[in-house]
Amino acid sequence: MRDWKSELDALVAEAMAFAGSLKVEIGQPRPQLKEVIDRDRVSLPDYGGSERDQIRKRVESFKAHQERFMREREEYANSLLRRIRPITKA
DSSP, rough: OOHHHHHHHHHHHHHHHHHHHHOOOOOOOOOOOOOOOOOTTTOOOOSSSOOOHHHHHHHHHHHHHHHHHHHHHHHHHHHHHHHHHHHHHH
C-alpha cells in the first residue's frame, strides 16, 4: 500500500520541480486592431417613420425568418422520412 503512495509523491515532486523550472512571461495583451469601416459603403436598413412603424417592420421581418426556418426544418424532416421509410419497410 505504501509503494503507490511513495510513487505518487515522487511524481508530484517531479512535476512541481519541472513546473518551477519553466520560465513563463506574462505580458500585457496586445490591443487588437480595429477594422476601419467606410460609413458611406455601409447601408443600414431604412425603417423610416415612427418607432411604432420600426417595431412593426422588425416584427414582420422576424416572423418571416421564423417561417423560413420552420419550412426548412419541415422539408429536412420530410426528406429524412422519405429516405428512412424504404429501409424500415424491408
